[in-house]
Amino acid sequence: MYTAKPLPEVNLPPLRVVGKPLRRVDALGKTTGALVYAGDFSMPNMLHAKVFRSTQASARIRRLDVSRARALEGVVCVLTADDLPDAKLVTDMPGQTGQKQRKGSDAPVLAADRVRFAGEPIALVAAETLEQAERALELIEVEYEPLPGVFDPLEAMKPGAPVVYEPDNIVARWKIRKGDVEAGFAVADEIVENTFRVPFVDHAYLEPEAGVAWVDGRGVINIRVCTQVVEHFRSIARAVGVPHNKIHVQGTMLGGGFGGKEDITVEIFLALLAKHTRRPVKLVYTREESIQAHSKRHPFIITHRTGVKRNGRITAAEITMVSDAGAYPYLSPYVLLYATIASTGPYRVDNLKVDSVSVATNNPFTSAFRGFGAAQAAVAYEQQMDEIAKRLGLDRLEVRRVNYLKTGDRNTTGQVIRSAAWLEETATRVLEALGEKSEPPNEHVRIGQGFASYWQSYGRITWFHDTSRAWVGLELDGSAVIRCGVPDLGAGQVNSLCQITAEVLGVPLEEITIYSTDSALTPLAGTSTATRQLYMSGNAVYMAASNVRRVLLDRASKYFEEEPENLDLADGKVFVKSDPENALPLAELAGMCAADGLPLSNLALFRAPFTAKLDPENLRGDVFPDFTFGAHGVEVAVDTETGEVTLLKSVACHDVGRAINRAAVVGQIQGGSAQGIGYALMEEVQVKEGIIQTPSLSEYLIPTALDLPITQAFVLESGTGMGPFGAKGIGEPSLTPAAPAVANAVADALGVRIHSLPLTPEKVLAAVRGASEPESGEN
């Protein structure tokens, strides 16, 4: 059995508010139903919109006739590509400015003469009632001429394959060439090769995409919408043909995002209809439309060929990755980049060759999903580590231990790991907590345990030159206000900013109000993606609050006749550290500052480290600000008669740098684990010839309360992250190790490995029977 490796000594400064599992500032509004979501908002004189979509995966539109729909009573507006000659949807680098867009990264807003996936928008309808809009869709006539489509990325790369869009089906390629791979394999005692596959996955946030748009008295198009990226206002402006400052995105709290609301969803449709009708317009997707309309997690085919010494040390690795980009590129190049860099796992591999490619098909388009390529990479590298252990007859921890990255090591691209890399610390805690295997209840059931280590970046690719802004101010009654454009996906983004401000200014958490997620009225904070908000906007808020704190302490120093460093702020007061009774309410201090004309607010800008763009032919250099490390372990019971896999135990351990709100961190870990377990066992958007076969939540199954044990979460704090107070990011990382841990546990139970997710009862039964599963990569 395993014992937890003792943690290195860390001396984190004691904090009063940060780290506490306080009730989040957004909690009661949500639990009492007071919070208004994007689809809950209505306006007088409002129209209802619907989108007419392609039923074909690859076809020419021979004829499109909307005249009967236009003539229907109550229909106010029908738009087709003819009405929008220049409307292009920007799919590259959401929210980013100052960087050139990739060539060919645009998609049409509405298909003109050609559809490339089933679900592609063709026409927009706005009507007086939702029923009329629905009825109008039925009256739109379209004639398709089917064109040969391509539905498999491997087929799509072959010469002569149908080209989804010009010039060819290659959306992106990345390469890593490091050390001497030949020499590395030459000195290997064993070479282990496996191919792993992962499927399309849907985000399945509970809140389908929704929004309301209207044109105001200034001619500004306002869009109230659930989005992870309010900076899309620029792309919306471009698509609609108005200046940037005529689009105002008022983001709402999201009913979940997970990457699926990172790309533009309803925004452009709403803006166009509002502009054309001059009336407020509402558009809410049904669940079926949501599943059809938004991106999916990329399916990947990943092959690892690893040379190892008898002691487990990796001498060389050759990794290939193929991802299915679907019908339009969206973020496929970047998802592939993350996967490429994460491909080795958190292990030192000095002789490395990675070739990755993302390929266009006529499948649903793929883009961001919590984990962003690193999750797919982990499914492969952690199963490969178990296969190496098995081949060498080594313990699964041992084979990892001799290869784990350490602080100061260089990673796949040669970037030095600067923060703590608590890989053994997290893995041993997980293994210790899993303990002895449970006894199987009967002879049909086999018990297995598995774990996975991982690494994952937080913060955006550094050549994007990422920034965030925040404004913090103290009110004259001692309460505080934050203005920050951060979208809150439900993960606690805005609450973290409030807890940081409470810590710095000594204002009680309940006395802080945050205004967020507005493209015009709150300072732009960048996207809620890439596990970047705590790091980026947390730092921006920390800077702004610290600047206000300095003003307050300077003024208080005159009042108390004490040096500022002898003073502190807490519980709504400024006080002398050596004599806390000697205190003054913040309201009075704020009054003194106001009387002296001192600034009680500050707008701060935080910049991530900037680097130059790397050479795609050989990625070398820094790509990410930093990495989070951790592990997940599970115990499963596999019923060999039904093929069913039941989770008995689930344990996760992550070094989060510093927890800002402990309950929120545990919530992220448990929720991420649930999505990872769903990924491993049940989730797959089945696609046949480009058509989704799992069109609703009756067919696309996600874990229910009956499917999951409560994940036991160990939260470690190295204090070495680049976020405020040494925080790292945990939003995406929490998902990443769960799926490979489950896969390893199932393989442990069965004694054979199933090389493709999800591990459905059919595949498990086939493995039990020893039947060769289709596309098995075992050699």
Added chain:
Amino acid sequence: MQVKAITLKVNGRTHYVALPPNVTLLRALRDLGYTDVKSGCEKGDCGACAVLLDGQAVNSCLVLAWQAEGAEIITNSGLGTMEHPHPIQEAFADTGAAQCGYCTPGMIISAKALLDRNPHPTVDEIREAIAGNLCRCTGYGQIIEAIQRASAMMGQ
């Protein structure tokens, strides 16, 4: 389609509405402004639209508004307010059970129906009671904890 004038009693208020027979209770309630009743699928798959109908938790997307005529309908916002939250609402807030919060109103309705008939449920009974309520954010751990905490608070 034929329209009928019906009475809907929601959170103690009485509404007179004229509706065709095919309008679901979910859509009727949301049109009346009870937007705390969430729509996640309109097919009975997610539980986000749960309300109490004469004390029973039902998915309001599977009930026609006509069928709810005269019944006592309670939505989550009828249980408490931000100033005076219901103990279940308070427990959900305190345990971190509401992340994005979209599943929360339906989840709390299921919890309320459970605790009304079984004030001290086991973890397995809680799991059963919320099995029809999907949550994509939490992994259910903090929700189960919230219901246990509410049960303890209400038992005092």
